């Protein structure tokens with residue numbers, strides 16, 4: 001088969017890779033129905049995160065079970081499944097507490113931009129849909145694998161409740177789906193921070209009530225102005241830079257909650273400053289597996305349409321163009337079809 005391999009900054013190639021096969025009896029191999037490029041793929045793509053030689057790429061996936069190992073019980077060939085970017089046994093203490101992305105047996109999926117994918121710990125990682133979904137639902141189902149699961153975790157970890165005032169920092173696909181998630185959880189006011197018109201439009205469609213275009217101190221000042229000087233109850237930090245993290249913390253009211261789901265790059269917090277903000281901090285790699293059954297049901301019942309974040313759809317062999325379009329911010333998120 002052929003799949004995506006990152007060679008260095010802005011050098012993604014679609015080239016021959018070994019077909020995945022069952023290695024452990026707990027593995028499954030799935031035939032990918034759709035995969036995509038993640039915002040976090042752009043860190044190594046831009047050379048801001050180093051790689052050790054040519055690196056197969058991709059961690060968002062859904063598709064059909066092709067083959068399972070002898071120990072796999074909960075999924076079988078032919079089923080349509082979605083799994084998290086982090087594998088989990090779904091039985092260890094961390095999994096039981098709902099932090100499957102910290103599973104003691106966790107592995108990160110890194111080879112999903114390909115027609116076939118090996119998924120370790122298939123029983124604890126993959127969630128089958130009740131029947132084979134219609135093709136038009138595949139993009140939305142794909143989002144549950146990471147980007148929606150991460151936006152949902154962002155809203156959950158920031159304690160979004162009915163009536164909450166919420167700020168979402170970041171207008172990438174995770175931020176936009178953080179808006180959707182906050183709306184689903186009953187937030188009354190959702191302030192999206194975005195400087196891009198097409199993203200503002202989708203944010204409003206997903207439930208944003210206000211848009212703030214300023215960043216840094218001006219952005220914080222605008223949030224304070226919109227919240228009568230108090231700050232927000234819940235702030236979702238969906239970028240991962242020093243500027244976005246500070247903006248999130250300083251936009252939160254004392255006693256409020258900041259979630260952070262953007263992979264941090266160069267973020268350093270000052271203990272003294274943090275002490276006097278009085279905020280709760282809760283973040284990390286989203287435990288997508290915790291939310292998968294509920295999110296899949298919301299998609300299948302037509303309650304949400306997270307697949308709208310895919311504004312570029314490409315055949316998998318044009319994966320390099322998907323990275324370029326996202327790198328240049330011509331696309332919010334690129335869907336890839338084998």
Ligand SMILES: [Zn+2]
Nearest residue numbers: 090092095103
């Ligand atoms: Zn576990």
